[in-house]
Amino acid sequence: MTADRHTAAIVPAAGRGERLGPGAPKALRLLGGAPLLVHAVRALSASHAIDVIVVAAPAGDLDEVRVMLDQAELATEVLVVAGGESRQDSVARALLALPAEIDVVLVHDAARPLVPAELIARVVAAVRSGHEAVVPGLPVADTIKQVDEGNVVEATLNRAALRAIQTPQGFARQVLQSAHAALDPESSPATDDAGLVEALGRPVLVIAGHEEAFKVTRPIDLVLAEAILARRRSAGVLG
Ligand code: CTP
Ligand code: MG
Secondary structure, three states, X not given: OOOOOOEEXXXXXXXXXXXXXXXXXXHHOEEOOEEHHHHHHHHHHHOOOOOEEEEEEOHXXXXXXXXXXXXXXXXXXEEEEEOOOOHHHHHHHHHHOOOOOOXXXXXXXXXXXXXXXXXXXXXXXXXXXXXXXXXXXXXXOOOOEEEOOOOOEEEEOOHHXXXXXXXXXXXXXHHHHHHHHHOOOOOOOOOOHHHHHHHOOOOOEEEEOOHHHOOOOOHHHHHHHHHHHHHHHHOOOOO
16 A cells, blocks of 8 residues: 555446346446445455455445445545446546545456455556556467458457456546546446556556456356355355
């Protein structure tokens, strides 16, 4: 932790979770009795690498989210703002709430509740060592093919050169802010924040990700998350 409170984490949590099926917004769905968002925010706090957390919550659930995060009694300060229509919009709104003294910003999906604290700390360390944009990534297991509108294969990509990118993604604050300011969310829908930085022509470094930083997207992902959490709890790891 920096003595001067310079590192923030933005947590986009305002999505509906349509691929997870009917129910509460995804970030508020339960995993081992606690909302996904609470797991993600606890991990950020437990990393001791983050000084303030800004959550972009579903606009209709702000009070509920504030109460739930108060009850989690975290050691780290947490601010809650209303998210927007797209993930990019939610991150942009959270950026507006960052305290002035912040110079490094992580963006971490609420939908990645089991992210290990050590991965969070490694991303912060890589940004602080001079890389202005850092993302965790893993080699891909499947062969990835590019198809046309009729589902006919156009190309088979070279798997050895591909990485599946996770969060937390870490940035020098100025770089992330410039990337968000430069791009119109409607004309350039990036699926991650590093994509915006790449569009500016700036370098993005990939560091080793972690299997447990996977995103809860579909129902089967919740089954996996419950199993990992049960294993951690039986091993005596809090979560
Ligand atoms: N997110 C957000 N604001 C939005 C859309 C998404 O803050 N308008 C957040 C989600 O809450 C999630 C993260 O961005 O933590 C990654 O998005 P994704 O996995 O796509 O979540 P959802 O959009 O909720 O899911 P789906 O696309 O299945 O509806
Ligand atoms: Mg989505």
